[in-house]
Amino acid sequence: MSSIQKAFKVTLIPTHNQEVLINKTIGCARYVYNRFLALRQELYTTEQKTLNYNACSQKLTILKKEIEWLKEVDKFALQNSLKNLETAYKNFFADLKKSKSKKGVGFPKFKKKYGCKQSYKTNLTNGNIQVTENKCKLPKLGWVRFHKSQDITGKLVNVTITRTSSGKYVASILCETEIEKHPQVSQNIGIDLGIKSYLVTSNGEVVENPKYYRVQKRKLRKAHKKLSRSVKGSTNRVKAKIKLARACVRITNLRDDFLHKLSTRLIKENSIICIEDLRVANMVKNHKLALSISDASWSKFVTMLEYKALWHDRLVQKVGTFYPSSQTCNHCGFINPLVKDLKLREWSCPGCSGYNLRDNNAALNILGEGVRLIAAVGIPEALNACGELVSPGAIQAEIIEAGITRLQVV
Ligand SMILES: [Zn+2]
Structure with missing residues (x-):
């Protein structure tokens, strides 16, 4: 047996209020990321100072006193935003050192409301997260139902909640779990x-x-065409967008x-x-x-x-x-x-x-x-x-x- 970390993905079925709160949390996490990225950039250009995670974390506590709505959401989501920013900086500098190639990880970028991955991560402390057969308890959200697709086993570590481009909410539940090793072979x-x-x-x-992609290419091309022909801001465009995203998800899953x-x-x-x-x-x-x-x-x-x-x-x-x-x-x-x-x-x-x-x-x-x-x-x-x-x-x-x-x- 060996202990590994494994992520179990489930599709959430949030109530309307929960959906609103998830979106709010994603928004706040993005806000914190962008605000501190701007701050770090500014401090660097004006005073050549760098701001590490701990310093950012202290400033976040002060910021939360000024901005009411930051208190409404999961505090771990905001802290993890700062951690992600720290990692983005570290990766950038590490990459700068080891390679002279032009194509590296690049300088941390501002997160956009559309296009990039929309998610937040929350951590387990004192039983704030629980998982049962078909629902999970998450900070601030309470119990959220999900579609059961597999058995979730092991010790909980953290949960990442993502809003996919097809408009679904997916929780990736990271667990420490035991797996039985395959017997040794000589080939x-x-x-x-x-x-x-x-x-x-x-x-x-x-x-x-x-070659799933090629097989599904026609469907995909059709969905693309429909999207490009739809009028900007129309309901049909939203529908076409979701249809295209779903076609892409299907291909990814098959592959x-x-x-x-x-x-x-x-x-x-x-x-x-x-x-x-x-x-x-x-x-x-x-x-x-x-x-x-x-x-x-x-x-x-x-x-x-x-x-x-x-x-x-x-x-x-x-x-x-x-x-x-x-x-x-x-x-x-x-x-x-x-x-x-x-x-x-x-x-x-x-x-x-x-x-x-x-x-x-x-x-x-x-x-x-x-x-x-x-x-x-x-x-x-x-x-x-x-x-x-x-x-x-x-x-x-x-x-x-x-x-x-x-x-x-x-
Ligand atoms: Zn020969």
Whole structure:
């Protein structure tokens, strides 16, 4: 058994008064975020002073005496706003230090009333939050009913309430929960993420791309058209907006379901999973491939593999983007530049005349390179006398300590 943090998402069924209060709280949380962002910016430009979370928190207490309506809402929501702002600053500075690239997390931005994520987070203290079969008790809101979709188990940590673009209210209930680990297995695998198929493994398994987005594209295009043709400010426009948002949600749900099932199975069956470190953002710029890539949502898939690996003592090893996994022959190591052409699906090696299927060859190379990298980390107990890998659990622990893999919560 191991203890993990898991988020359970439920759709709330608030009463009218509760809905009003949720929206008010989201508004107040946004107000606090923006007001303190402005204050921090101003102090920095005028006096070169920085204002940390504690200083902001003290100022918030004073502000609440001046502004009556801030007292009407959940106080944790406002505090968490300040914490989010602090994190946004920290991420910005951390990113500034480590990369010289233009494309980073960027300076904290003001939150808008529309377009960005509308939510607030509340924390558990002294039983202010409770969850039963089909309702949950939240600060200031009281008992709110929800649609039950799954069993919520574990110790409550916090709850995030979000108003989705389709006009629904979703509570993400974070719990500390125990999970039963999968039994240890000895199989290792290399994965090549593809365009033609979703992925090909070093075992030769081909997982087809579901392409939900393409299937649903017509519906989506219709919804887009309806929205752009509607008159601004009309009821029809509101309806069209909701319809479009719902179509997007449906696609996301279908895709997430596919990704969850696939990642769970791969984690269960394998001990070490080697995968390409994708610069997806860069690849999406190539317009021809853009639709397929974002549709396949590889980065989400890799994230799922990473946190599930942590839950079950598996290891996800990323292989550098510049490693020529497609061009290298897995039999003899010959590098065949002709394979750069994406249309070349299979080839005979000029070096050893071995036959290679493009994606399967890449997956085998990724596995080989991944295992080599793990061995190079220099963990003595990971290698036996013959230099073969043993005990991925031990490597896993070492690698987590070294901060190479980080925990992600759904
Ligand atoms: Zn060869």
